[in-house]
Amino acid sequence: xxxxxxxxxxxxxxxxxxxxxxxxxxxxxxxxxxxxxxxxxxxxxxxxxxxxxxxxxxxxxxxxxxxxxxxxxxxxxxxxxxxxxxxxxxxxxxxxxxxxxxxxxxxxxxxxxxxxxxxxxxxxxxxxxxxxxxxxxxxxxxxxxxxxxxxxxxxxxxxxxxxxxxxxxxxxxxxxxxxxxxxxxxxxxxxxxxxxxxxxxxxxxxxxxxxxxxxxxxxxxxxx
Amino acid sequence: xxxxxxxxxxxxxxxxxxxxxxxxxxxxxxxxxxxxxxxxxxxxxxxxxxxxxxxxxxxxxxxxxxxxxxxxxxxxxxxxxxxxxxxxxxxxxxxxxxxxxxxxxxxxxxxxxxxxxxxxxxxxxxxxxxxxxxxxxxxxxxxxxxxxxxxxxxxxxxxxxxxxxxxxxxxxxxxxxxxxxxxxxxxxxxxxxxxxxxxxxxxxxxxxxxxxxxxxxxxxxxxxxxxxxxxxxxxxxxxxxxxxxxxxxxxxxxxxxxxxxxxxxxxxxxxxxxxxxxxxxxxxxxxxxxxxxxxx
Numbered sequence: 001x002x003x004x005x006x007x008x009x010x011x012x013x014x015x016x017x018x019x020x021x022x023x024x025x026x027x028x029x030x031x032x033x034x035x036x037x038x039x040x041x042x043x044x045x046x047x048x049x050x051x052x053x054x055x056x057x058x059x060x061x062x063x064x065x066x067x068x069x070x071x072x073x074x075x076x077x078x079x080x081x082x083x084x085x086x087x088x089x090x091x092x093x094x095x096x097x098x099x100x101x102x103x104x105x106x107x108x109x110x111x112x113x114x115x116x117x118x119x120x121x122x123x124x125x126x127x128x129x130x131x132x133x134x135x136x137x138x139x140x141x142x143x144x145x146x147x148x149x150x151x152x153x154x155x156x157x158x159x160x161x162x163x164x165x166x167x168x169x170x171x172x173x174x175x176x177x178x179x180x181x182x183x184x185x186x187x188x189x190x191x192x193x194x195x196x197x198x199x200x201x202x203x204x205x206x207x208x209x210x211x212x213x214x215x216x217x218x219x220x221x222x223x224x
Numbered sequence: 225x226x227x228x229x230x231x232x233x234x235x236x237x238x239x240x241x242x243x244x245x246x247x248x249x250x251x252x253x254x255x256x257x258x259x260x261x262x263x264x265x266x267x268x269x270x271x272x273x274x275x276x277x278x279x280x281x282x283x284x285x286x287x288x289x290x291x292x293x294x295x296x297x298x299x300x301x302x303x304x305x306x307x308x309x310x311x312x313x314x315x316x317x318x319x320x321x322x323x324x325x326x327x328x329x330x331x332x333x334x335x336x337x338x339x340x341x342x343x344x345x346x347x348x349x350x351x352x353x354x355x356x357x358x359x360x361x362x363x364x365x366x367x368x369x370x371x372x373x374x375x376x377x378x379x380x381x382x383x384x385x386x387x388x389x390x391x392x393x394x395x396x397x398x399x400x401x402x403x404x405x406x407x408x409x410x411x412x413x414x415x416x417x418x419x420x421x422x423x424x425x426x427x428x429x430x431x432x433x434x435x436x437x438x439x440x441x442x443x444x445x446x447x448x449x450x451x452x453x454x455x456x457x458x459x460x461x462x463x464x465x466x467x468x469x470x471x472x473x474x475x476x477x478x479x480x481x482x483x484x485x486x487x488x489x490x491x492x493x494x495x496x497x498x499x500x501x502x503x504x505x506x507x508x509x510x511x512x513x514x515x516x517x518x519x520x
Contacts, residue, residue, distance in 0.1 A: 036434070045232050045243050048250035062431070062478035063471045064438030067449055071471075075464045080268050128233060142268060163340040170442050175268070177343050184350040191354050195347035199339040206338040 007187050008197065016179040017201055023093070023165040023175065027100035028158060032103060035108025038176075042109065051068070053109070060106040065099070065167050072099040073171035096168035100161065107157045115141070116148025148220045155213025159206055173208055176201070230468035270464050277471045284455055288466075292451030293473060299365055299447065300434045303372035307433065309375050311380025316415070317490040318385045321407055329381070342439050343372035349443050364445040368437060375432050383425050387418030391498050423496030424489035431478045431485075438474070448473060453519070 041053035060068075072095040076082045084094035119142050127137035166177040180198045184191045259283060265271055278284055317329030336344075348367035352358055358366055391414055399409030441449040452470035456463030 011333070043231060045235070045239075046246040046250050048247045048254060052250070052254045054404075058479070059475060062435070062475045064435045064449070064474055066363075066438040066441050067467060067471050070441070070449065070453065071464075071467050074456075075467060079270065079464055124231065134232070136229065149469075163338075166340040166342045167439065167442075169342060169346075176342070177346050180343065181346050181350070184347070188354060190352050191347070193350065195343075197350060198343055198347070199335070202340060202343070203335065203338045207334075 004190055004193050005184075011179060011183055013176070013197070013201070016174065016176040017205070019093075019173065019175045020162065020165045021205075023097060023100060023168055023173070024158075024162045026097045027104060027165070028161055030097065030101035031104035031108050031157075031161070032041050034105035035112060038105060038109035039112035039116075042113055057106040057109055060103060061110075063103075065103045065164055066170050068103050069096060069099040069167050069170045072096065090167055092167075092171055096165075096171060096173050097219055100165065100168070104157060104161050104164070105122065107160070108154065111153035111157050112146075114153050115146040115148070118222075119145045119148030120216060145222050148217075148222055151220060152213060152217035155209065155217070158215075159209055162209070163202065265464075271303050271478050271516040272458055275462040278455070278460065279465045284466075288451040288455040289448070289469065289473070292446065292448035292470075295365075295445065295451075296434070296437050296440075297448040299368045299372070299437045299445070300430075302365075302369045303376065303433050303437070304430055306369060306373040307375075307380055307429075310377025311384060313381075313385060314377065315381035315384025318381060319388055319410055333378045334502040335383045336374040337382070339375075341371050341375045341436055342442060344374055345439055345443055361446065364443060367443060368440040368447075371439075372433055372436055375436075376429055379429060379432075380426065383422045383429070384415075385417060387422040387498060388414050390421065391417055392498075393499055417496040417498055422491050423492055424485045427485035427488055429479060431481045434477060434481065435474065474479065 018102045022110060038053045038056060039051040042057070044050065077091065077095055082095075082098075082160070083091060084098075085091045123141055123145065125135060127141040132140065166175060168175050172178065176198060180194060185192050187194065233239075243333060262271070269275075280304055314329045314333050316331065320326050320329070320341065345367050348370045349363065352363050386487075395413055396409055397416065399413045400406070404412070437447055438449045440447045441453075445452065448470050451464040453463070456466035
């Protein structure tokens with residue numbers, strides 16, 4: 001056991017996890033912004049915007065994330081000349097963030113939209129019945145309930161994003177799965193303990209978030 | 225389009241005119257973005273016919289796309305079968321009367337749902353290489369299938385459990401009232417209905433399995449994305465075009481699978497007292513709660 005700990009101390013596990021968390025943070029923000037725009041497009045009464053939003057969501061969520069990440073590194077940068085930084089590592093980090101954002105935006109959009117769908121039609125009818133115009137009805141009655149309904153699916157998308165941040169390994173961003181592979185190749189005697197260590201790291205990150213999401217969504221649930 | 229009745233009243237003449245104007249403005253913006261992308265692609269020389277000729281060449285399909293697609297489908301098919309078995313075993317395990325068995329199944333399911341598929345795939349490859357004699361493509365295929373099975377099997381186990389919990393209470397009570405034990409009622413009344421109710425979500429989960437076979441690219445399993453990349457890396461470097469075709473193949477397959485899920489949902493609706501429906505939002509890993517489950 002102490003030998004294994006000595007082996008572990010040779011590697012920067014925390015640094016690698018930190019990279020996953022950074023990927024998650026930036027991609028989470030960006031995908032929430034894009035997802036909100038898409039959700040607004042899909043719930044608007046305007047057919048052309050609905051069509052564009054629906055097309056985006058259906059195309060992107062049926063495409064494997066790995067293809068999008070590889071596309072960013074092999075096409076977006078070298079072929080189409082999208083460059084975030086002249087530093088190689090920084091550039092690839094942001095290309096990975098861009099790919100993760102584009103992919104998860106479609107799930108953020110669906111999470112927000114399913115929140116709106118939890119609001120019963122009677123709520124909007126009641127708002128109109130007491131004479132509220134469109135914007136106050138949306139602001140005071142519908143959106144507050146919609147956000148509460150969206151907490152659980154948004155939280156699940158966040159958890160998926162944390163786990164999917166490992167896919168940045170496809171373009172050699174040195175996050176935890178790349179470090180794990182390197183450790184296993186160097187320390188052949190400890191492959192199973194190394195896997196368990198890395199896996200438990202994810203359990204430690206993901207389970208509290210899952211519990212928090214469950215707690216929040218139940219606490220804030222609109223009782224009907 | 226029921227959601228619109230929540231947010232919007234039936235439009236009057238003025239609102240209808242605004243929608244019409246908005247529709248044109250929206251269309252112009254969307255088409256404008258598409259044109260901008262095409263202009264950029266053209267400026268980068270990506271619309272040249274010789275690049276697109278690569279991906280419609282029968283030889284590219286014979287030596288790259290089809291063999292890659294075959295490996296993808298093989299991995300997905302194995303993973304679908306094994307994860308259904310895994311899911312049924314542990315899903316039933318979580319409902320067992322035996323406390324130790326229930327607890328064990330719960331820990332296994334929650335653990336494998338929290339660990340990224342890629343981490344299990346990379347670790348599986350290394351562990352197989354270290355402790356078994358399998359090597360080469362078999363080792364790669366096996367690591368892909370094992371990783372997909374552990375994750376998706378855990379998700380399916382949750383589907384089984386939530387399927388049983390989603391049945392009306394009266395089903396269980398009726399079983400107990402005619403003198404069945406709890407186990408008998410689960411086996412002969414609740415599980416059969418829960419399995420039918422979960423069929424649409426199960427098919428949606430197959431979309432996730434098919435999509436995640438692309439993770440095999442990272443451990444160099446020769447699946448569709450890998451073969452598309454190989455095709456695009458040779459002269460005349462049609463990498464954009466070959467990745468585009470690979471994505472298109474995935475999109476078409478997944479779209480068909482999600483249509484099947486909707487069809488199944490319509491077919492089985494009347495044969496269970498549970499709620500049979502295809503995942504309205506994503507056929508995807510993401511929407512299944514990682515812990516706790518059953519929110520709302």
